[in-house]
Amino acid sequence: MKILLLGSNGMLGSDCNAVLSKEFEVIAPDKNELDIIRWDVVIEKMQEIAPDIVLNCAAFTDVDACETEHFTVRKINVEGPRNLAQGCARFNCKLIHISSDYVFSGLKTIPQPYFEDDPMSPISAYGKSKMESEVAVRENVGNYIIIRSAWLYGHHGKNFITSIVRQAMADKKKPLSVVNDQYGSPTWTHRLALQIREFVKTDARGTYHATSEGYCTRYEYACRILERLKIKRTVVPLSLKEITEGARRPSNCILENRLLKKLNIALMPEWEKDLDTYLEAYGKEYVKQAKAGKL
Numbered sequence: 001m002k003i004l005l006l007g008s009n010g011m012l013g014s015d016c017n018a019v020l021s022k023e024f025e026v027i028a029p030d031k032n033e034l035d036i037i038r039w040d041v042v043i044e045k046m047q048e049i050a051p052d053i054v055l056n057c058a059a060f061t062d063v064d065a066c067e068t069e070h071f072t073v074r075k076i077n078v079e080g081p082r083n084l085a086q087g088c089a090r091f092n093c094k095l096i097h098i099s100s101d102y103v104f105s106g107l108k109t110i111p112q113p114y115f116e117d118d119p120m121s122p123i124s125a126y127g128k129s130k131m132e133s134e135v136a137v138r139e140n141v142g143n144y145i146i147i148r149s150a151w152l153y154g155h156h157g158k159n160f161i162t163s164i165v166r167q168a169m170a171d172k173k174k175p176l177s178v179v180n181d182q183y184g185s186p187t188w189t190h191r192l193a194l195q196i197r198e199f200v201k202t203d204a205r206g207t208y209h210a211t212s213e214g215y216c217t218r219y220e221y222a223c224r225i226l227e228r229l230k231i232k233r234t235v236v237p238l239s240l241k242e243i244t245e246g247a248r249r250p251s252n253c254i255l256e257n258r259l260l261k262k263l264n265i266a267l268m269p270e271w272e273k274d275l276d277t278y279l280e281a282y283g284k285e286y287v288k289q290a291k292a293g294k295l
Contacts, residue, residue: 002027003200004051006036006084007058011157012098015193016057023197027051031058036080046087053200055096056084059130063102064246066126077129078136085140094143096199099134101150101184101211102127106250110183111215113256116148116207124247134207145199146207147192150253151221153275154189155282162286162295164222168233169290180219180237184253185211188274191267198265208263209255212271224272228279229287 001024007013008028020026027049034045036058046054060066060076081097088095104114105121122128137144153159167176187210195210216224219237226233240249260266289295 001025001052001200002050004029004046004049004054006034006054006056006080010057010059011154011159012152012189012192013057014156015154015189016055016196019190019193019197020055020200024200036083037075039083039086042083042087043090046091046093050091051093053094053096054084054088055196056081057098059098059133061126063124063126063249066124066129067247070125073125073129074132077126078132081133082136082140085137085144088143089141092143094145095137095141096145096147096196097133097137099146099148099207100127100130101148101253101255102250103131103134103148104250104252106182106252108252110252111254112252113215113254114209114252115256116209116259123250126247127250143205145204147196147199148207148209148255149187149192150211150255151184151186152189152192153186153278155278156189160186160218160221161225161279164225165229165231165283165286165290166295168226168231169287169295172233175234175236176222177236177238178219178222179240179243179249180217181239182218182249182251182253183215184218185213185215185255186221186271186275187211187268188278190278191269191274195260195265195267198267202263202265204263206259208259209257210260210268211255211257212268212274213257214270214272215254216271221275224275225279228276229283231287
C-alpha cells in the first residue's frame with residue numbers, strides 16, 4: 001500500500017512517517033515539493049504518485065496567530081484539504097484528514113464528553129478553520145476518514161510539556177500560573193500515529209475521535225509533568241476568564257472515542273500512562289535543554 005503523507009515535518013506527521021514507514025510505502029514530500037494550497041500541483045503530484053491513501057497532517061496550528069492571519073489560515077486549513085479531497089475523488093483514493101477538538105464550543109457540562117455527531121460550534125478562528133476543513137472534505141470526496149484529536153504532544157515539536165519545563169526552569173522563584181478550568185486528554189502523537197496505522201488497515205469511513213482515555217485540567221497536567229520530572233515549583237491555578245489576550249479557548253475539550261471503540265481497533269490508553277512513558281524517555285533531555293536555554 002502506498003501512502004502520500006502531507007505535513008511530515010510536523011509533530012504528528014513525523015511520528016506518522018516513522019510508524020507507517022515500517023509497514024507501508026510512504027511518500028512524504030515537503031512543502032516545496034507539494035504545496036497543498038496549489039490545486040494544480042496537488043493534482044499533478046497525485047497523478048504521478050498514485051497513492052492508495054492520502055494522509056493530511058498539514059495545518060496552521062498556532063491558535064492565537066489564527067485570529068489575525070486569516071488569509072494564510074484559510075489557504076492551509078481549508079483550501080488545502082479541499083484540494084486534497086478533490087484529488088482523492090479524481091484518482092479514487094482515500095483521504096485521512098486530521099481535525100481538532102476546537103471544532104466544538106466547549107460549553108458542554110464537564111465531564112460530559114463530545115461525541116462524533118455533536119454539532120460543531122467553534123469559538124475561535126482556528127476552530128472555525130478546522131470545521132470548514134471537515135466540511136470541505138465531506139463535500140468533495142466520499143472515501144474519507146476525519147480524525148479529531150486533542151492536546152497533542154510529541155518529541156518533534158514545541159508543545160505544552162516543553163513549555164511547562166522551559167518556564168519551570170527559567171525562574172524557580174516565580175510561581176507558574178496554569179489554567180485550571182480547561183479540561184482535555186493529553187495525547188501522545190506517537191500513540192495517535194499507531195492508531196492511524198490501524199485506521200489504514202480498515203475500510204472504515206466517516207468521522208472519529210481519537211484521544212487518550214480519561215481527562216484532566218491543564219493545571220493537573222502541568223503538576224504531573226513537574227512531579228514526574230522532580231522539578232520543585234509552585235504552580236498557581238488560573239481561570240480562562242483571566243486570559244484576556246489571544247484566541248478564546250473551549251473549556252471542555254474532552255472527546256469520547258465512541259466510534260473508534262465500536263470499530264474494535266482502539267489503542268488509546270489512559271493519558272497518565274502514555275505521559276509517564278513519554279517523560280521517562282524524554283524528560284531528562286528536556287530539563288537539560290531548559291537549563292542550557294535551548295528548549
